Amino acid sequence: AIMATIAAHFGPKRLSGKTAIVTAGPTHEAIDPVRFLGNRSSGKQGFAIAAALAEQGASVTLVAGPVALATPEGVRRIDVTSARDMAVAVAAALPADIAVMVAAVADWHVEAAGQKLKKSAAGPPVLTLIENPDILALTGHAPNRPRLVIGFAAETGDLLANAKVKLAKKGADWMIANNVSEGVFGTDANHVYFVTAAGTEDWGAGSKADIAERLATRIANAL
Amino acid sequence: AIMATIAAHFGPKRLSGKTAIVTAGPTHEAIDPVRFLGNRSSGKQGFAIAAALAEQGASVTLVAGPVALATPEGVRRIDVTSARDMAVAVAAALPADIAVMVAAVADWHVEAAGQKLKKSAAGPPVLTLIENPDILALTGHAPNRPRLVIGFAAETGDLLANAKVKLAKKGADWMIANNVSEGVFGTDANHVYFVTAAGTEDWGAGSKADIAERLATRIANAL
Structure with a gap:
């Protein structure tokens, strides 16, 4: 990892002139002015990937959900x-x-109330969920689709099978699959699988920064 | 505020020998291993109050929900x-x-799933909400009730009326009411009303630290 970092700093910028969009973090879906439906994504893996792509010279737009992370150097953040x-x-x-x-995009939003929901004698309120746009699928099938569309699949079971189904359905070129029952949320470590139509590679356990650098190198090789 | 801070540092410790419990932050109610029901409390006001009480010599236990804040000096945090x-x-x-x-305690938890919920042809899942214990009411009515039980009421409408109802129903001595439609979440400022059976005081707008110091002084005067 240290050699890769040094190489990235002093080596050629292999993604110069290329543009990248990275999404990161959770989304929050409002239930009322106070409450929301959220998820445990910290945004660390996405921010590390945005940093690694920028390090290789790409012009990176990072679309970030609500997270408490600093913007990586040279990255445009929304x-x-x-x-x-x-x-x-x-x-x-x-x-x-x-x-x-x-990003760990919520699959559903809530029919949100304008006023704070109150406890009532009628019992707990009913939360009506409505399907959200599938950002990965929309991007993978867009008329102006990027040359390389890469998705993340966070699963708690049937990891690789689910990742392969998503690869095809969402029009992605590659999927990074990780088992989120292993307690990766908020930590600096991850264990991922690299899934393409050609097959699956176990990238093993590594820091989120290591995984980001490996992915950036792979992207540079492919473009 | 500066004079109050100096006084707190160099003046007598007016709450020496007293014990305090402070709750702060949101709670997260698991929907599945990835998703949760949350709220927008940052924990800043509660942490400021814990710090102000410790500053006055109280032995403070701070029960904190998931927040990204440092523990105030001399405070025991759970x-x-x-x-x-x-x-x-x-x-x-x-x-x-x-x-x-x-703390902005969730009124309801969710009948949580052991596996990550998946999108299905059957449509969005139904979230069954179940009422949570009312920590303020349990404390206000406990056999070993603290001499002074103080609650917070975050409201988006009928602020003072709701706070007065809560004061009585929850067995609290004082309520601090704030209007959370004014965008206080995550910020350092707040505008609160101090509500007791005797009446209501508008404490005006101030920093969360100022409000904490004013409340600590009020507590010291009352004990």
Whole structure:
């Protein structure tokens, strides 16, 4: 990893002139002015990938959900809250050469109340969920689709089978699959699989920065 | 505010020998291993109150939901995730002379799934909500009730009316009411009303640290 970092700093900028969109973090779907539906993504893996691509000379737009992370050097950051906001920001950032969709986008939003929900004798309120736009699938099937569309699949079971299904359905070139029952949320480590139509590679356990550098190198090789 | 800070540092420790429980932050109620129901509390007001009470010499137990804040000096911190965890931690911290319940405790938890919920042809899942323990009411009505039980009421409408209802129903001595439609979440400023059976005082707009110091002084005057 140290050699890769040195190489990235002093070596040729292999992604100069290329544009990339990276999404990161969770989305928050408002239930009322106070409450939301969220998820445990910290944004660290996506921010590391945005940093690694920028390090290689790519012009990176990072569309970030609500996270407490500093913007990587040289990266243009757009902050969003909901999946619908994120879909709009990603569409506005097209065209691009590369899209890496790392954000844990909520599958559903809630029919939100304008006023804070109150406890009532009638019992707990009913939350009506509505499907969100699928940002990875929209990007993978867009008329101005990036040359390389990469998705992340966070799964708690049937990891590789689910990742392969998503690869095809979402029009992605590559999927990075990780098992989120292993407690990766908020930590600096991850264990991922690199899934393409050609097969699956176990990238083993590594820091989120290591995985980001490996992916950036792979992207540079492919473009 | 500067004079108050100096006085707190160099003046007599007016709460020496007293014990306090402070709750702060949101709670997260798991929907599945990845998703949760949350709220926009940053924990800043509760942490400021814990710091102000410790500054006055109180022995403070801070029961904190998931927040990204440093523990104030001299404060014993217990981290929790859900409202049910927080209720257990508060009960375990009793008896105490003072309880200041600042946390934005979720009113409901969700019948949580052991596996990550998936999109399905059957449409969005139904989230069944279940009422959480009311930590303020349990504390206000506990057999070993603190001498001073103080609650926070975050409201988007009928601020003072709602706060007065809560004061009586929850067995609290004082309520601090704030209008959360004014965008206080995550910021350092707040505008609160101090509500007791005797009446209501508008404390005006101030920093969360100022409000914490004013409340600590009020507590010291009352004990």
